[in-house]
Amino acid sequence: MIAAVPHHGDLSDFLTLTDGLSVARVADILRCCTRTVRNYAAGRSPIPWHRIELLRLLKRESTAAAPRAESPSNNSDVGVTANIEPDPAAPDVPPAEMLAWVGVHAPHYLSSQRSFALYVRGWNVVDKIRRAKDEGTFAGVLARWRVLAAELPKTWRSGRIWNDIGPPAYNTA
Structure with missing residues (x-):
C-alpha cells in the first residue's frame, strides 16, 4: 500500500523556518513572488509541501555550515x-x-x-x-x-x- 503524500505544509512549520528572514529573501529562496510569501504567512494560500521541505533542507545546511566556536561580540x-x-x-x-x-x-x-x-x-x-x-x-x-x-x-x-x-x-x- 502506498502512503499518501501530503499536498500542503503546515503554516506553523513555514513560520518557524522563515523566522528572521525578510519576505524578499524567502521569495528568493522559494523562487516565487513576495505576494505569494505574504499569502502563505497570512494563511490565505495553502503552502505546497515541497516548499516547506526546501526551507527545512536549507535551514539544516546553514546550521551545519555555521561555525560554532565564534565569539559573538567580536565584530x-x-x-x-x-x-x-x-x-x-x-x-x-x-x-x-x-x-x-x-x-x-x-x-x-x-x-x-x-x-x-x-x-x-x-x-x-x-x-x-x-x-x-x-x-x-x-x-x-x-x-x-x-x-x-x-x-x-x-x-x-x-x-x-x-x-x-x-x-x-x-x-x-
Missing part, C-alpha cells in the same frame, strides 16, 4: 561599529550584536538611530538574538553580517531626503 573585523546605546534591560546583548541582526534581516532600518531603535523595540530583536544563541544559529547571522557590512553603500545617506533624520545607527571604520 571589530567588519569595519562597522555600532553608533547606538546599549539596552539597559538586556546587558547580555551588546549593540554590536543588535547591529549585526538588524543589518542582516532589515538593513534599511540602519539609516537612522531612531528607525533602528523602533525596529529593535517593535520586533523584539533582543529576544530573537537570545533564541538564536540558544539554538546555535547566531554564528550564521554574524557570518552573513561580515559579508554585508563590507558592502554597506557609501552614498546611502546622500540627498535632501536624509537631511533631518539624524545620524545612522553605525559608523564606518
